[in-house]
Amino acid sequence: xxxxxxxxxxxxxxxxxxxxxxxxxxxxxxxxxxxxxxxxxxxxxxxxxxxxxxxxxxxxxxxxxxxxxxxxxxxxxxxxxxxxxxxxxxxxxxxxxxxxxxxxxxxxxxxxxxxxxxxxxxxxxxxxxxxxxxxxxxxxxxxxxxxxxxxxxxx
Amino acid sequence: xxxxxxxxxxxxxxxxxxxxxxxxxxxxxxxxxxxxxxxxxxxxxxxxxxxxxxxxxxxxxxxxxxxxxxxxxxxxxxxxxxxxxxxxxxxxxxxxxxxxxxxxxxxxxxxxxxxxxxxxxxxxxxxxxxxxxxxxxxxxxxxxxxxxxxxxxxxxxxxxxxxxxxxxxxxxxxxxxxxxxxxxxxxxxxxxxxxxxxxxxxxxxxxxxxxxxxxxxxxxxxxxxxxxxxxxxxxxxxxxxxxxxxxxxxxxxxxxxxxxxxxxxxxxxxxxxxxxxxxxxxxxxxxxxxxxxxxxxxxxxxxxxxxxxxxxxxxxxxxxxxxxxxxxxxxxxxxxxxxxxxxxxxxxxxxxxxxxxxxxxxxxxxxxxxxxxxxxxxxxxxxxxxxxxxxxxxxxxxxxxxxxxxxxxxxxxxxxxxxxxxxxxxxxxxxxxxxxxxxxxxxxxxxxxxxxxxxxxxxxxxxxxxxxxxxxxxxxxxxxxxxxxxxxxxxxxxxxxxxxxxxxxxxxxxxxxxxxxxxxxxxxxxxxxxxxxxxxxxxxxxxxxxxxxxxxxxxxxxxxxxxxxxxxxxxxxxxxxxxxxxxxxxxxxxxxxxxxxxxxxxxxxxxxxxxxxxxxxxxxxxxxxxxxxxxxxxxxxxxxxxxxxxxxxxxxxxxxxxxxxxxxxxxxxxxxxxxxxxxxxxxxxxxxxxxxxxxxxxxxxxxxxxxxxxxxxxxxxxx
Numbered sequence: 001x002x003x004x005x006x007x008x009x010x011x012x013x014x015x016x017x018x019x020x021x022x023x024x025x026x027x028x029x030x031x032x033x034x035x036x037x038x039x040x041x042x043x044x045x046x047x048x049x050x051x052x053x054x055x056x057x058x059x060x061x062x063x064x065x066x067x068x069x070x071x072x073x074x075x076x077x078x079x080x081x082x083x084x085x086x087x088x089x090x091x092x093x094x095x096x097x098x099x100x101x102x103x104x105x106x107x108x109x110x111x112x113x114x115x116x117x118x119x120x121x122x123x124x125x126x127x128x129x130x131x132x133x134x135x136x137x138x139x140x141x142x143x144x145x146x147x148x149x150x151x152x153x154x155x
Numbered sequence: 156x157x158x159x160x161x162x163x164x165x166x167x168x169x170x171x172x173x174x175x176x177x178x179x180x181x182x183x184x185x186x187x188x189x190x191x192x193x194x195x196x197x198x199x200x201x202x203x204x205x206x207x208x209x210x211x212x213x214x215x216x217x218x219x220x221x222x223x224x225x226x227x228x229x230x231x232x233x234x235x236x237x238x239x240x241x242x243x244x245x246x247x248x249x250x251x252x253x254x255x256x257x258x259x260x261x262x263x264x265x266x267x268x269x270x271x272x273x274x275x276x277x278x279x280x281x282x283x284x285x286x287x288x289x290x291x292x293x294x295x296x297x298x299x300x301x302x303x304x305x306x307x308x309x310x311x312x313x314x315x316x317x318x319x320x321x322x323x324x325x326x327x328x329x330x331x332x333x334x335x336x337x338x339x340x341x342x343x344x345x346x347x348x349x350x351x352x353x354x355x356x357x358x359x360x361x362x363x364x365x366x367x368x369x370x371x372x373x374x375x376x377x378x379x380x381x382x383x384x385x386x387x388x389x390x391x392x393x394x395x396x397x398x399x400x401x402x403x404x405x406x407x408x409x410x411x412x413x414x415x416x417x418x419x420x421x422x423x424x425x426x427x428x429x430x431x432x433x434x435x436x437x438x439x440x441x442x443x444x445x446x447x448x449x450x451x452x453x454x455x456x457x458x459x460x461x462x463x464x465x466x467x468x469x470x471x472x473x474x475x476x477x478x479x480x481x482x483x484x485x486x487x488x489x490x491x492x493x494x495x496x497x498x499x500x501x502x503x504x505x506x507x508x509x510x511x512x513x514x515x516x517x518x519x520x521x522x523x524x525x526x527x528x529x530x531x532x533x534x535x536x537x538x539x540x541x542x543x544x545x546x547x548x549x550x551x552x553x554x555x556x557x558x559x560x561x562x563x564x565x566x567x568x569x570x571x572x573x574x575x576x577x578x579x580x581x582x583x584x585x586x587x588x589x590x591x592x593x594x595x596x597x598x599x600x601x602x603x604x605x606x607x608x609x610x611x612x613x614x615x616x617x618x619x620x621x622x623x624x625x626x627x628x629x630x631x632x633x634x635x636x637x638x639x640x641x642x643x644x645x646x647x648x649x650x651x652x653x654x655x656x657x658x659x660x661x662x663x664x665x666x667x668x669x670x671x672x673x674x675x676x677x678x679x680x681x682x683x684x685x686x687x688x689x690x691x692x693x694x695x696x697x698x699x700x701x702x703x704x705x706x707x708x709x710x711x712x713x714x715x716x717x718x719x720x721x722x723x724x725x726x727x728x729x730x731x732x733x734x735x736x737x738x739x740x741x742x743x744x745x746x747x748x749x750x751x752x753x754x755x756x757x758x759x760x761x762x763x764x765x766x767x768x769x770x771x772x773x774x775x776x777x778x779x780x781x782x783x784x785x786x787x788x789x790x791x792x793x794x795x796x797x798x799x800x801x802x803x804x805x806x807x808x809x810x811x812x813x814x815x816x817x818x819x820x821x822x823x824x825x826x827x828x829x830x831x832x833x834x835x836x837x838x839x840x841x842x843x844x845x846x847x848x849x850x851x852x853x854x855x856x857x858x859x860x861x862x863x864x865x866x867x868x869x870x871x872x873x874x
Contacts, residue, residue, distance in 0.1 A: 001406060018406070021426045029382075029424040034374040035367015037547075039498045040579045041429075044802035047498055075367035082366040090365045094357045094768050097776055098229030099364035100371060100498040100547030125811045132802065134498045134548050135229045136779025137772070138810040 009077025046131030056111035097135035217326030243285030247312035271829025471634035476608030480599035499547020589651030604674030664840030726845025781838030783808025
């Protein structure tokens with residue numbers, strides 16, 4: 001057990017866990033941020049995607065000891081009022097079916113748009129290919145990323 | 156508490172049932188009214204709300220609470236059911252709050268998600284629930300104004316007296332209306348008057364999902380709750396011994412217990428449990444047949460050629476027909492076991508107390524979960540409550556209650572509230588699979604190329620009847636024999652989205668293509684000719700609507716410009732299953748010598764389309780699901796142990812692998828049927844038929860990417 005100070009969604013958290021505890025379980029079990037989802041545990045599906053600084057990372061295989069001073073953003077902290085352009089686009093396109101993977105999809109999409117505000121279709125597919133949607137909402141995810149891109153570039 | 160502001164139709168108030176404490180979160184995202192996050196308890200949502208019937212309450216402030224009784228797993232029932240109630244109520248949709256009902260069998264029938272059956276079951280009930288309440292509100296207004304009921308109309312949550320220009324909101328009338336006798340007969344709306352049904356309404360849980368609210372079973376938390384994971388035995392094995400001292404030494408582990416050949420690790424949080432599991436030393440011993448995939452292949456051959464089979468349907472005389480045939484076409488098709496692998500792994504919360512049991516979590520069959528719990532504990536079902544969370548997918552896996560019963564067992568043993576969580580590995584290796592099946596088709600053609608004889612034998616691993624004997628082309632062929640054989644395997648199976656038809660449709664529609672090819676006929680014309688024959692001279696009973704099937708065939712052919720596209724190879728497929736009709740056309744283009752799947756068209760007849768955005772999603776999602784599993788997914792076994800354990804080896808379809816999809820719906824005004832399943836079955840056949848057209852290679856086995864027929868090609872992302 002060791003003590004870790006984490007910066008999550010602009011708040012400081014102090015927790016006592018084993019150094020190999022993945023960030024995912026720190027978020028879910030210790031901090032109560034359950035928007036970040038568990039699905040595969042081996043970085044294959046993207047349901048657990050969060051931002052470390054502004055990069056999309058898979059929290060299910062990121063040990064808490066590797067987080068350090070880096071800023072972590074989860075779906076709960078993506079925007080204060082749920083009005084990030086990606087969240088708005090997801091609602092407008094009505095993307096979700098079961099919805100379980102969508103927080104991870106939104107975090108991957110928002111990290112992409114942060115780096116590349118005008119991605120091509122191919123760039124969208126490459127950035128989103130690591131996120132599995134078992135319900136098959138891929139068409140709408142693509143559409144929503146493109147819409148979010150246009151919202152960002154308009155504002 | 157923030158006041159709920161006026162919302163537009165697009166930004167209607169969303170309500171989400173959270174787990175834990177029964178909170179309702181209601182908020183909307185209208186950019187100009189961004190200070191509207193409200194958090195309401197269930198008591199507050201229902202405060203002063205007057206109950207009109209099981210489905211709806213009206214608050215004096217004008218809000219309408221509509222309860223959605225069926226488990227929501229992505230089929231969008233939590234939006235489409237309330238739309239139907241709101242339509243007949245003439246409610247203002249922006250003032251509708253949707254609440255997931257818990258298991259309440261005294262209020263609701265059939266709280267089940269499965270078989271695409273909810274919509275046909277509840278359509279009339281939901282309409283009547285809305286219409287009855289509307290009638291009571293109108294009668295209350297008539298009394299207050301002392302005017303005849305016939306002089307009143309309703310719109311957007313108000314009763315209107317046109318003559319005098321007076322209006323009263325439903326909220327204002329709720330108190331008086333709730334006291335009015337419930338009418339036994341009410342008039343339902345004409346379809347032309349629908350305002351909500353048929354218009355695209357967004358998912359009522361969008362905001363909660365997109366901001367990470369605790370909606371799902373895995374998100375449930377209760378103070379003092381223990382977490383548990385379970386190591387279950389391989390298929391055909393039982394627990395011999397377990398050494399758990401080392402595992403118990405991990406900080407945070409509360410106990411390690413065994414029950415029913417399972418070893419459960421119970422702890423305070425998840426990660427120590429995952430670590431401790433790896434330290435368990437468990438020995439198993441055989442407890443029945445320990446099977447491998449090679450055994451299944453051998454069994455398929457033996458049983459396919461065996462004498463024993465259950466005759467499911469027999470028309471005419473197939474012996475004669477095949478003896479006199481000008482040509483005989485034969486094709487054998489095989490599919491593997493498949494895991495359901497919903498994105499949210501199995502989980503459930505149980506708290507077994509002295510005075511009763513509390514269950515919370517994601518299940519497609521809450522009543523079954525309660526029954527099995529009652530049986531296990533030997534208590535009456537009335538002592539058990541079950542709160543439904545949102546389900547992170549189901550695909551049939553959550554029709555079983557095994558994971559619920561596990562939580563109950565452990566809560567009883569630990570004398571504490573327990574949440575059982577399956578890892579992805581537990582899920583993929585844990586059984587309840589789509590059964591592996593092999594089909595052998597034979598068709599007898601006369602000299603003119605007419606199909607005069609048809610034989611199908613299916614052999615399934617724990618598949619029950621693996622045929623659907625009354626499916627097309629039954630009824631259109633004079634001499635027909637359908638047989639089914641089942642092997643009782645130690646590998647467990649369960650309904651998997653579009654049970655049986657998820658592969659049978661591929662096999663049937665591919666084989667019909669083979670027959671059309673040999674007969675020298677166009678695949679669409681061949682099917683239409685058979686349907687015309689069934690209409691004119693039906694053979695035996697016909698269990699599908701010939702005109703509706705023709706309708707989707709013609710619509711798909713028209714929209715895809717069938718047979719008239721240069722440079723594209725088109726493949727056709729049509730299927731009636733789970734009460735709806737879907738025809739599909741897949742298009743493959745040879746690119747640098749290899750087939751690339753570019754697009755699939757779907758024409759669907761599910762009667763009235765309640766929610767166009769939801770319907771498009773269901774068809775699209777079903778097709779992506781059908782495509783992904785036909786192309787990529789495979790479960791194999793060695794000595795009872797699955798060889799695929801997670802998404803690195805068990806392959807699911809990804810974004811880069813999907814072609815364009817175009818969906819169309821037949822507009823015929825018939826009462827609606829379900830859409831969770833019907834679009835999946837035809838997809839594999841349409842793709843395989845297009846690939847045959849493009850390459851001359853006939854795919855008969857799944858998954859496609861592992862078949863010899865495609866080895867010669869460079870397989871890009873889209874095939």
